[in-house]
Amino acid sequence: MLGDFGSGVEDMSPETEPFWETNLFSARWVTIKLFERLKGRAILALPKRVTEKVPLVVCQHGILTSPENVFGFDDPSNLYRAFGKRLAESGFAVLAPLQITEAAPRARYTRMALLLGKTLIGLEIFKIRRLLDYALGLPQIDPERIAMWGLSMGGTYTLFTLPAELRIKVGIVSAYFNHRLKKMIIDDPRYSCYLSTNEEWAFGLPGWLREFTDSDLISLVCPRPFMIQTGKCDGVSWWPFVVEEFEHAKAQYTKLGIAERIELDLHEAGHEIRFESGLNFLKKWL
Numbered sequence: 001m002l003g004d005f006g007s008g009v010e011d012m013s014p015e016t017e018p019f020w021e022t023n024l025f026s027a028r029w030v031t032i033k034l035f036e037r038l039k040g041r042a043i044l045a046l047p048k049r050v051t052e053k054v055p056l057v058v059c060q061h062g063i064l065t066s067p068e069n070v071f072g073f074d075d076p077s078n079l080y081r082a083f084g085k086r087l088a089e090s091g092f093a094v095l096a097p098l099q100i101t102e103a104a105p106r107a108r109y110t111r112m113a114l115l116l117g118k119t120l121i122g123l124e125i126f127k128i129r130r131l132l133d134y135a136l137g138l139p140q141i142d143p144e145r146i147a148m149w150g151l152s153m154g155g156t157y158t159l160f161t162l163p164a165e166l167r168i169k170v171g172i173v174s175a176y177f178n179h180r181l182k183k184m185i186i187d188d189p190r191y192s193c194y195l196s197t198n199e200e201w202a203f204g205l206p207g208w209l210r211e212f213t214d215s216d217l218i219s220l221v222c223p224r225p226f227m228i229q230t231g232k233c234d235g236v237s238w239w240p241f242v243v244e245e246f247e248h249a250k251a252q253y254t255k256l257g258i259a260e261r262i263e264l265d266l267h268e269a270g271h272e273i274r275f276e277s278g279l280n281f282l283k284k285w286l
Contacts, residue, residue: 003118025088055145062152067096107200163220179241215248225285
Protein backbone atom coordinates (compact mmCIF):
# COMPACT_ATOMS: atom_id res chain seq x y z
CA MET A 1 0.00 0.00 0.00
CA LEU A 2 2.84 2.40 0.85
CA GLY A 3 4.85 1.68 -2.29
CA ASP A 4 8.25 -0.02 -2.42
CA PHE A 5 11.13 2.36 -3.13
CA GLY A 6 13.74 -0.39 -3.17
CA SER A 7 17.10 0.01 -1.51
CA GLY A 8 18.29 3.28 -3.09
CA VAL A 9 21.89 3.87 -4.05
CA GLU A 10 24.50 1.60 -2.48
CA ASP A 11 26.88 4.45 -1.59
CA MET A 12 25.02 6.95 0.60
CA SER A 13 28.02 9.35 0.49
CA PRO A 14 27.27 10.75 3.98
CA GLU A 15 28.15 14.36 4.75
CA THR A 16 28.07 15.93 8.20
CA GLU A 17 28.10 19.44 9.63
CA PRO A 18 27.95 20.68 13.24
CA PHE A 19 24.59 21.43 14.85
CA TRP A 20 25.02 21.63 18.64
CA GLU A 21 27.64 20.74 21.19
CA THR A 22 27.02 20.55 24.96
CA ASN A 23 28.75 18.92 27.90
CA LEU A 24 26.43 15.92 27.60
CA PHE A 25 26.03 15.32 23.85
CA SER A 26 27.32 16.19 20.42
CA ALA A 27 24.82 16.75 17.57
CA ARG A 28 25.42 17.15 13.85
CA TRP A 29 23.44 17.37 10.64
CA VAL A 30 23.82 14.26 8.48
CA THR A 31 23.04 14.27 4.76
CA ILE A 32 22.88 11.01 2.80
CA LYS A 33 22.17 10.20 -0.84
CA LEU A 34 18.91 8.27 -1.34
CA PHE A 35 18.85 8.22 -5.14
CA GLU A 36 21.02 10.06 -7.63
CA ARG A 37 19.13 13.35 -7.24
CA LEU A 38 17.38 12.86 -3.92
CA LYS A 39 18.95 13.27 -0.49
CA GLY A 40 17.84 12.74 3.08
CA ARG A 41 18.78 14.85 6.09
CA ALA A 42 18.58 14.42 9.84
CA ILE A 43 20.09 15.65 13.07
CA LEU A 44 22.01 12.93 14.87
CA ALA A 45 22.93 13.46 18.53
CA LEU A 46 25.28 11.14 20.41
CA PRO A 47 25.69 11.25 24.21
CA LYS A 48 29.14 11.83 25.65
CA ARG A 49 30.98 10.07 28.45
CA VAL A 50 29.44 6.66 27.77
CA THR A 51 31.43 3.43 27.81
CA GLU A 52 28.84 1.06 26.30
CA LYS A 53 26.70 1.07 23.17
CA VAL A 54 23.66 3.32 23.60
CA PRO A 55 20.01 2.95 22.52
CA LEU A 56 18.74 5.12 19.66
CA VAL A 57 15.41 6.97 19.47
CA VAL A 58 14.13 8.24 16.11
CA CYS A 59 12.46 11.53 17.15
CA GLN A 60 10.09 12.64 14.40
CA HIS A 61 8.83 16.21 14.10
CA GLY A 62 5.33 17.15 12.96
CA ILE A 63 3.91 19.26 10.17
CA LEU A 64 5.11 22.89 9.79
CA THR A 65 8.04 22.15 12.11
CA SER A 66 11.54 20.70 11.81
CA PRO A 67 14.26 18.68 13.57
CA GLU A 68 15.38 21.86 15.36
CA ASN A 69 12.03 21.89 17.18
CA VAL A 70 12.78 18.40 18.47
CA PHE A 71 15.77 19.89 20.29
CA GLY A 72 13.81 22.82 21.72
CA PHE A 73 14.59 25.56 19.21
CA ASP A 74 11.89 27.82 17.69
CA ASP A 75 9.15 26.21 19.80
CA PRO A 76 7.52 29.14 21.66
CA SER A 77 4.55 27.03 22.81
CA ASN A 78 6.90 24.29 24.04
CA LEU A 79 4.90 21.57 22.31
CA TYR A 80 7.97 19.41 21.85
CA ARG A 81 9.28 19.82 25.39
CA ALA A 82 12.76 19.65 23.79
CA PHE A 83 12.36 15.88 23.96
CA GLY A 84 15.25 15.13 21.61
CA LYS A 85 17.64 17.24 23.68
CA ARG A 86 16.41 15.71 26.92
CA LEU A 87 16.71 12.17 25.57
CA ALA A 88 20.29 12.87 24.50
CA GLU A 89 21.00 14.25 27.96
CA SER A 90 19.52 11.05 29.41
CA GLY A 91 21.98 8.85 27.52
CA PHE A 92 20.06 8.03 24.32
CA ALA A 93 21.31 8.62 20.80
CA VAL A 94 18.75 10.68 18.88
CA LEU A 95 18.03 10.65 15.14
CA ALA A 96 15.68 13.46 14.05
CA PRO A 97 14.85 13.13 10.31
CA LEU A 98 13.81 16.16 8.26
CA GLN A 99 10.48 15.54 6.52
CA ILE A 100 8.59 17.47 3.86
CA THR A 101 6.55 19.67 6.12
CA GLU A 102 4.19 22.09 4.33
CA ALA A 103 0.89 21.28 2.60
CA ALA A 104 1.78 22.49 -0.91
CA PRO A 105 5.05 20.57 -1.36
CA ARG A 106 3.54 17.53 0.34
CA ALA A 107 0.70 17.64 -2.20
CA ARG A 108 3.21 17.92 -5.07
CA TYR A 109 5.21 14.91 -3.86
CA THR A 110 1.96 13.00 -3.30
CA ARG A 111 0.94 13.54 -6.93
CA MET A 112 4.32 12.44 -8.27
CA ALA A 113 4.37 9.38 -6.01
CA LEU A 114 0.87 8.32 -7.06
CA LEU A 115 1.89 8.52 -10.72
CA LEU A 116 4.54 5.92 -9.90
CA GLY A 117 2.11 3.73 -7.96
CA LYS A 118 3.73 4.79 -4.70
CA THR A 119 2.96 7.18 -1.81
CA LEU A 120 4.55 10.13 -0.04
CA ILE A 121 4.44 8.25 3.26
CA GLY A 122 6.25 5.37 1.60
CA LEU A 123 8.95 7.75 0.40
CA GLU A 124 9.38 9.31 3.84
CA ILE A 125 9.56 5.88 5.49
CA PHE A 126 12.18 4.83 2.94
CA LYS A 127 14.18 7.90 3.98
CA ILE A 128 13.87 6.99 7.67
CA ARG A 129 15.06 3.45 6.96
CA ARG A 130 18.11 4.66 5.03
CA LEU A 131 18.99 7.12 7.78
CA LEU A 132 18.72 4.19 10.20
CA ASP A 133 21.10 2.22 7.97
CA TYR A 134 23.61 5.03 8.39
CA ALA A 135 23.11 5.46 12.14
CA LEU A 136 23.31 1.73 12.89
CA GLY A 137 26.68 1.62 11.17
CA LEU A 138 28.14 3.76 13.94
CA PRO A 139 30.00 1.89 16.71
CA GLN A 140 28.33 3.88 19.52
CA ILE A 141 24.78 2.64 18.79
CA ASP A 142 23.21 -0.61 19.95
CA PRO A 143 21.31 -2.02 16.94
CA GLU A 144 19.05 -4.10 19.23
CA ARG A 145 17.68 -1.10 21.13
CA ILE A 146 15.92 1.19 18.65
CA ALA A 147 12.73 3.18 19.31
CA MET A 148 10.67 5.77 17.43
CA TRP A 149 8.70 8.66 18.96
CA GLY A 150 6.76 11.17 16.90
CA LEU A 151 4.49 14.15 17.52
CA SER A 152 1.45 14.86 15.31
CA MET A 153 2.53 14.15 11.70
CA GLY A 154 5.57 12.54 13.32
CA GLY A 155 3.08 10.24 14.99
CA THR A 156 1.76 9.36 11.54
CA TYR A 157 5.21 8.24 10.49
CA THR A 158 5.76 6.36 13.74
CA LEU A 159 2.49 4.45 13.35
CA PHE A 160 3.28 3.55 9.72
CA THR A 161 7.03 2.95 10.09
CA LEU A 162 6.96 0.36 12.88
CA PRO A 163 4.95 -2.23 10.89
CA ALA A 164 7.43 -1.84 8.00
CA GLU A 165 10.67 -1.58 9.99
CA LEU A 166 11.26 -4.47 12.39
CA ARG A 167 14.54 -3.06 13.66
CA ILE A 168 12.49 -0.56 15.68
CA LYS A 169 11.57 -2.30 18.93
CA VAL A 170 9.45 0.34 20.76
CA GLY A 171 7.04 3.03 19.54
CA ILE A 172 5.47 6.16 21.05
CA VAL A 173 2.81 8.18 19.19
CA SER A 174 1.97 11.63 20.59
CA ALA A 175 -1.10 13.57 19.43
CA TYR A 176 -1.97 11.48 16.39
CA PHE A 177 -3.62 8.10 17.20
CA ASN A 178 -7.30 8.32 16.32
CA HIS A 179 -10.55 6.72 15.30
CA ARG A 180 -9.46 6.76 11.67
CA LEU A 181 -12.81 6.61 9.88
CA LYS A 182 -14.20 9.53 11.86
CA LYS A 183 -10.96 11.53 11.60
CA MET A 184 -10.74 11.15 7.83
CA ILE A 185 -14.26 11.83 6.60
CA ILE A 186 -16.74 12.79 9.35
CA ASP A 187 -16.87 16.50 10.17
CA ASP A 188 -17.39 17.17 13.86
CA PRO A 189 -16.98 20.40 15.85
CA ARG A 190 -15.07 18.49 18.53
CA TYR A 191 -12.08 17.67 16.30
CA SER A 192 -10.57 18.50 12.91
CA CYS A 193 -11.50 16.32 9.93
CA TYR A 194 -9.01 15.71 7.10
CA LEU A 195 -11.73 15.85 4.46
CA SER A 196 -12.19 19.55 5.19
CA THR A 197 -8.49 20.46 5.04
CA ASN A 198 -5.91 20.86 2.26
CA GLU A 199 -3.87 17.87 3.51
CA GLU A 200 -3.89 16.07 0.17
CA TRP A 201 -1.23 13.58 1.30
CA ALA A 202 -3.74 12.05 3.75
CA PHE A 203 -5.76 10.77 0.78
CA GLY A 204 -2.77 9.32 -1.06
CA LEU A 205 -2.94 5.86 0.53
CA PRO A 206 -5.10 3.57 -1.65
CA GLY A 207 -7.43 1.42 0.44
CA TRP A 208 -6.40 2.95 3.78
CA LEU A 209 -9.87 2.92 5.33
CA ARG A 210 -10.73 -0.43 3.80
CA GLU A 211 -7.64 -2.16 5.16
CA PHE A 212 -6.12 -0.40 8.18
CA THR A 213 -7.60 1.47 11.11
CA ASP A 214 -5.10 2.74 13.67
CA SER A 215 -5.67 -0.31 15.86
CA ASP A 216 -5.04 -2.55 12.84
CA LEU A 217 -1.67 -0.87 12.32
CA ILE A 218 -0.82 -1.56 15.96
CA SER A 219 -1.70 -5.22 15.34
CA LEU A 220 1.27 -5.16 12.95
CA VAL A 221 3.45 -3.68 15.72
CA CYS A 222 2.36 -6.18 18.39
CA PRO A 223 4.04 -7.71 20.42
CA ARG A 224 6.49 -4.80 20.49
CA PRO A 225 5.80 -2.23 23.26
CA PHE A 226 3.73 0.77 22.17
CA MET A 227 2.56 3.94 23.92
CA ILE A 228 -0.13 6.41 22.82
CA GLN A 229 -0.21 9.95 24.25
CA THR A 230 -3.46 11.91 23.80
CA GLY A 231 -4.55 15.21 25.32
CA LYS A 232 -8.20 15.81 26.19
CA CYS A 233 -7.77 19.42 24.98
CA ASP A 234 -6.18 18.45 21.66
CA GLY A 235 -8.32 19.54 18.71
CA VAL A 236 -6.99 16.83 16.38
CA SER A 237 -9.09 14.23 18.15
CA TRP A 238 -12.07 13.73 20.44
CA TRP A 239 -10.58 11.76 23.30
CA PRO A 240 -13.51 9.31 23.91
CA PHE A 241 -13.06 8.12 20.30
CA VAL A 242 -9.33 7.64 20.96
CA VAL A 243 -10.12 5.56 24.03
CA GLU A 244 -12.52 3.45 21.96
CA GLU A 245 -9.86 2.77 19.32
CA PHE A 246 -7.20 2.13 21.96
CA GLU A 247 -9.33 -0.61 23.51
CA HIS A 248 -9.35 -2.41 20.16
CA ALA A 249 -5.57 -2.17 20.01
CA LYS A 250 -5.10 -3.26 23.61
CA ALA A 251 -7.30 -6.32 23.09
CA GLN A 252 -4.68 -7.80 20.79
CA TYR A 253 -1.99 -7.51 23.47
CA THR A 254 -4.36 -8.78 26.16
CA LYS A 255 -5.12 -11.96 24.20
CA LEU A 256 -1.38 -12.66 24.13
CA GLY A 257 -1.02 -12.04 27.87
CA ILE A 258 1.17 -8.96 27.35
CA ALA A 259 -1.25 -6.10 28.10
CA GLU A 260 1.51 -4.31 30.04
CA ARG A 261 3.30 -3.62 26.74
CA ILE A 262 0.69 -1.13 25.49
CA GLU A 263 -0.20 2.08 27.31
CA LEU A 264 -2.47 5.08 26.82
CA ASP A 265 -1.26 8.29 28.47
CA LEU A 266 -4.54 10.21 28.44
CA HIS A 267 -3.76 13.63 29.89
CA GLU A 268 -5.57 16.94 30.49
CA ALA A 269 -3.41 19.09 28.16
CA GLY A 270 -3.33 19.52 24.39
CA HIS A 271 -1.26 18.83 21.27
CA GLU A 272 2.13 18.13 22.82
CA ILE A 273 4.82 15.71 23.91
CA ARG A 274 4.55 14.15 27.36
CA PHE A 275 8.22 13.68 28.13
CA GLU A 276 8.26 12.03 31.54
CA SER A 277 5.80 9.23 30.72
CA GLY A 278 7.53 8.62 27.39
CA LEU A 279 10.97 8.51 28.97
CA ASN A 280 9.80 6.03 31.60
CA PHE A 281 8.27 3.85 28.87
CA LEU A 282 11.52 3.84 26.90
CA LYS A 283 13.60 3.02 29.96
CA LYS A 284 11.25 0.16 30.79
CA TRP A 285 11.22 -1.49 27.37
CA LEU A 286 14.33 -0.41 25.47
